[in-house]
Amino acid sequence: MGDAPTRQVYESKAEDWIARRRPGNPDLVAWVEAHRQPGPVVDVGCGPGWHLDHLTPPRLGLDLTGAMLARARRRLPTVMLMQADVTRLPLPPRSLGGAIASRVHTHLPRVDNPLALAELHRALKAEAPVFFHLLGDRWGTEFRGGGEFAGRLFSGWSRAELDDLLTGAGFAVDRMVSTEGDDDHLVLARRAVTLPDTVGPNMGLLVCGLNPSVYSAEVGVGFGRPGNRFWPAAVAAGLVSKPFDPYHAVRHHGIGMTDLVKRPTRRAAELSTGEYELGLARVERLVRWLQPAAVCFVGLAGWRAVRDRTAVAGVQADGLGGRPVYLMPSTSGLNAHSTLTDLTAHLVAARALGVRS
Numbered sequence: 471m472g473d474a475p476t477r478q479v480y481e482s483k484a485e486d487w488i489a490r491r492r493p494g495n496p497d498l499v500a501w502v503e504a505h506r507q508p509g510p511v512v513d514v515g516c517g518p519g520w521h522l523d524h525l526t527p528p529r530l531g532l533d534l535t536g537a538m539l540a541r542a543r544r545r546l547p548t549v550m551l552m553q554a555d556v557t558r559l560p561l562p563p564r565s566l567g568g569a570i571a572s573r574v575h576t577h578l579p580r581v582d583n584p585l586a587l588a589e590l591h592r593a594l595k596a597e598a599p600v601f602f603h604l605l606g607d608r609w610g611t612e613f614r615g616g617g618e619f620a621g622r623l624f625s626g627w628s629r630a631e632l633d634d635l636l637t638g639a640g641f642a643v644d645r646m647v648s649t650e651g652d653d654d655h656l657v658l659a660r661r662a663v664t665l666p667d668t669v670g671p672n673m674g675l676l677v678c679g680l681n682p683s684v685y686s687a688e689v690g691v692g693f694g695r696p697g698n699r700f701w702p703a704a705v706a707a708g709l710v711s712k713p714f715d716p717y718h719a720v721r722h723h724g725i726g727m728t729d730l731v732k733r734p735t736r737r738a739a740e741l742s743t744g745e746y747e748l749g750l751a752r753v754e755r756l757v758r759w760l761q762p763a764a765v766c767f768v769g770l771a772g773w774r775a776v777r778d779r780t781a782v783a784g785v786q787a788d789g790l791g792g793r794p795v796y797l798m799p800s801t802s803g804l805n806a807h808s809t810l811t812d813l814t815a816h817l818v819a820a821r822a823l824g825v826r827s
Contacts, residue, residue: 472534472555473623475614476577483619484518484537490618493520494572498601500524501658502568505599509567514556514590515574519546530566532559557586561593563690569594572603580612580625581671581760585720587639588666592690592717595661600641602657604632606648627655634752637732640666663687664734668716669726673762675709675824676793678753680738680769680800681731681745692716692727693768697803699810700768706810707817726762728753730772738771738800746775750790757791763824765790766817769800783816785823796820 480487499521502511509528513521516531519542531551533539539551554560556574569590575583594600607626615622627635629648632655636643641659648655665682679692686694691714693700701713709725712718719725730749731741750772757765767773773795774781777788786795798816799808 472557473577473579475621476623477534479619479622480535481537484535484541487619488518488541493523495521495601495603495656496524498656498658499570502570502599502601505660506568507595507598509565509595509598510550511568511570512561512566512593513570513572514559515571515577516542516551518542519549519551521570521572522546522549525570532556557582557589559589559593563592564595566594566598568598569600571600573605575602576605576625577623578625579623580627583625583635584638584667584669585717587635587641588668588717591640591661591666596663598661600657600659600661602636602655602659604655604657606653606655607631608653629655632657634755637752638667638669638728638756640664640732662732664732665690665692665727665729667726667728667756668720669728669756669760669762670720671760672724673720673726673760674724674764675821676726676728676757676760676762676765678765678767679727679729680772681729681741681749682734684734684736687734692729693801695803698801699803699813700801703801703810703813703817706814707821709817709821726760728756730767738769741771743775746772750776754791757793761791762793764794764796764820766796766798766820768798769802770797773797784819794823796823 510530511525512530514532516533517538519531522529522531532554534555542551605624605626607628612625615624640662642662643659645658664687683695686692704710705713710719710723716727731745783798786797789795801813
């Protein structure tokens with residue numbers, strides 16, 4: 471759970487850390503309070519509960535460190551507090567009215583941040599506000615701190631990287647303020663009605679759809695519409711063992727999922743070439759960063775619009791981000807040209823492309 475050395479520092483030196491720090495950002499917490507949706511607001515990585523002071527009930531504090539929660543309980547005996555890992559939030563889907571995530575994701579390895587943010591997206595209601603406080607990259611992208619609290623892990627982000635990270639996680643940024651020298655990024659965002667990337671390190675295959683359907687965005691599962699054959703084909707191909715669960719797919723089978731375009735539509739034909747161009751550029755940066763064994767694009771339209779208008783299903787001569795690419799037909803029930811057997815064979819070939827590489 472979390473980064474063990476970082477957790478140990480906070481467990482053993484909680485009182486010293488609290489004595490040397492000031493309470494957080496009440497003005498930005500007030501923004502979350504003003505825009506909250508129905509339901510509790512959660513402080514993820516609440517520490518001693520400083521931000522909880524500025525929230526009205528219902529409110530919830532989560533922290534991985536027992537010593538910090540003990541201090542919070544003494545200060546706020548009536549507030550619900552839970553010990554929990556930010557990468558596996560014990561919260562029902564679409565149950566939260568808002569969130570504060572101040573520096574908590576900073577203490578995760580960079581490659582674990584997308585899935586941790588996807589967990590938060592899953593737990594939030596549509597349009598719920600979030601205040602993020604994340605570290606800039608002035609001191610490096612990932613390092614262990616020294617000094618009196620030596621051993622803590624820090625991950626930093628440039629503004630461009632952070633924009634990709636939050637877009638991929640399904641958050642729309644209202645405002646991002648970076649302190650001088652890019653030491654810190656203060657972000658006010660909202661949980662967009664879309665799907666978050668479920669990606670991480672060591673992926674055997676990254677599956678990229680065109681964009682979420684409105685139905686999929688609402689239920690929180692890609693290819694989720696009844697009649698879509700992706701999940702039956704993925705199970706038949708041996709890619710996954712649990713259908714309609716992208717979190718299980720990436721954690722247990724190394725199958726990641728993203729979309730070329732984050733905007734949900736009723737039909738993919740509503741997307742523009744410009745949206746595909748921006749989306750493919752983002753996905754290419756994601757691939758260069760996480761280096762899945764192979765990438766499989768589900769649906770021909772996006773690749774044809776941007777890379778090769780004559781492309782046909784199969785292995786593409788041009789890869790993406792240094793990784794091989796497989797292009798397959800849409801799994802939508804509207805695609806009568808491809809049977810479930812055909813789609814299963816395409817997914818088997820896509821996964822084998824990654825194994826061969």
